[in-house]
Amino acid sequence: MKFKVIGAGLAGVEAAWQIAEAGNKVTLFEMKPVRFSAAHKSEGFAELVCSNSLKASRLESAAGLLKEEMARLGSLTVPIARACAVPAGGALAVDRDVFSKTITEKITSHPNITVEHRVYDKIEVNDGEVLVIATGPLTDGALSEEIKRLCSKDYLSFYDAAAPIVTADSIDFEKVFTASRYDRGGEDDYINCPFNKAEYEAFIDELINAEGAVVHDFDVYEGCMPIEKLAKRGLDAPRFGPMKPVGLTDPKTGHRPWACVQLRRENEKGTMFNLVGFQTNLKFGEQKRVFSMIPGLENAEFVRYGVMHRNSFINSPKLLNPDYSLRSNPNIFFAGQITGVEGYMESAASGIMAGINAVRYSQHREPLILSELTMIGALTAYISDETVENFQPMGANFGILPPIEPKIRDKKERYAALSDRALKNLTTNC
Numbered sequence: 001m002k003f004k005v006i007g008a009g010l011a012g013v014e015a016a017w018q019i020a021e022a023g024n025k026v027t028l029f030e031m032k033p034v035r036f037s038a039a040h041k042s043e044g045f046a047e048l049v050c051s052n053s054l055k056a057s058r059l060e061s062a063a064g065l066l067k068e069e070m071a072r073l074g075s076l077t078v079p080i081a082r083a084c085a086v087p088a089g090g091a092l093a094v095d096r097d098v099f100s101k102t103i104t105e106k107i108t109s110h111p112n113i114t115v116e117h118r119v120y121d122k123i124e125v126n127d128g129e130v131l132v133i134a135t136g137p138l139t140d141g142a143l144s145e146e147i148k149r150l151c152s153k154d155y156l157s158f159y160d161a162a163a164p165i166v167t168a169d170s171i172d173f174e175k176v177f178t179a180s181r182y183d184r185g186g187e188d189d190y191i192n193c194p195f196n197k198a199e200y201e202a203f204i205d206e207l208i209n210a211e212g213a214v215v216h217d218f219d220v221y222e223g224c225m226p227i228e229k230l231a232k233r234g235l236d237a238p239r240f241g242p243m244k245p246v247g248l249t250d251p252k253t254g255h256r257p258w259a260c261v262q263l264r265r266e267n268e269k270g271t272m273f274n275l276v277g278f279q280t281n282l283k284f285g286e287q288k289r290v291f292s293m294i295p296g297l298e299n300a301e302f303v304r305y306g307v308m309h310r311n312s313f314i315n316s317p318k319l320l321n322p323d324y325s326l327r328s329n330p331n332i333f334f335a336g337q338i339t340g341v342e343g344y345m346e347s348a349a350s351g352i353m354a355g356i357n358a359v360r361y362s363q364h365r366e367p368l369i370l371s372e373l374t375m376i377g378a379l380t381a382y383i384s385d386e387t388v389e390n391f392q393p394m395g396a397n398f399g400i401l402p403p404i405e406p407k408i409r410d411k412k413e414r415y416a417a418l419s420d421r422a423l424k425n426l427t428t429n430c
Contacts, residue, residue: 001128003025003027003129004027004029004130005027006133006135007134007135007136008029008032008115009336010344010347011337012135013103013107014348014349014352015335015351015352015358017355020112022359024112024362025114027113027115027116028116029115030115030117034117037140044101045100045107047100048096049162050160050224051163053093055092055345057090057092058090060415060416061415063345066376069349069374069426075348075352088190088265091264095267119142121143122146123147123149125332132333132335133333133335133338134335134336134338134354136337144312150329154314155312156314158311158392160224161306162308163276163306165275167301168272171191171273171300172295172297172298173296176193177250178192179192189265193261193263194248194257194259194260195243195261196258199258199295204231206289208232210289210290211282212283213284224279225279226280227279228280239259242276243260248260261294262277275306280306280308287302287305288305312338317388317391322381322384323354323368324353325367330361331361333354334354335350336351340383340394343395346394346396356368371426373421374426378400378401381400
């Protein structure tokens, strides 16, 4: 059987890795550096185009559970992420350049993987071939049209946004303080920019009146809501979202700030920080003007402004089997954000499952369908559930897992119990 994977993002490299590690030859097609999307800048594989955070590490969190399940399934990306982590409190954040470089080296040096750098614009699957489409949420051009042809009218899209990055040297450390929320992680993992009430209200007023880069409204996924759009929902909306002050105490005042912007380390050396939760669609000049009102960022040097780009996904509940294969053509598998999973690790996890099941399909074996008691199994069930209407992207969260009975009232204990149950069922299924 001949295996092909289109796209060397997080999902594509995981799919190719699973196929290759199972002893099969696989060709991985990657359009960079022949062509770059609007969001991609590096030639490396598994480029992180938005935040450098892979979310929480602790096992009693949905994101932490997801990564542990992936690791136990033989993930390529999880151990590499852990090896090139940068301080980020309770989150697993990585030096994105080291992360991408290491993954690229692993893939290109694998004896069973052949990489072809070219634009793949015609989907053809011959007898004896299995194709994994992991082209990501920025798929466009001829390949996008090909996917539309495969998926008919059930091809959807939404818009996503990325946050700005500033240099550490340009931050006024007289006005900020270092701390992790609720003292999780190291005390200097985050830089916190505290607002008093007057500063906050002035900032919000400028934010909601700033000029956006695109004039028409977007159907934006809730988890990546531009900060200016969130602010238009109400004066306190950002203060209960990315600017929430809970779990933080300003050492200069001894009190919790009225609101707070957190800056997370962008690289291992700590020379760059990104504005957590500040995805935006404002014009670059407006970003400089408005975000310079954040205490401590009055003279900030922006090494990357926030950008907004079109993300595409298919209507997976109507199109995909639980093994990530296309119902209309089981020789074709989809993986990554194009399937409607939301998040870096969720995309990588879908690549693991698509790769495993592509191999099983070639061997005429039953697919690996994980229990819905596991995080990966629950995400898979969601995107392949034919009863789902008005399909929207979904990330890892405990709400998609069946509840523990009898109910455990303490949230921390309940999450720990859900994680324990998931890992026990993962072992059973594998």
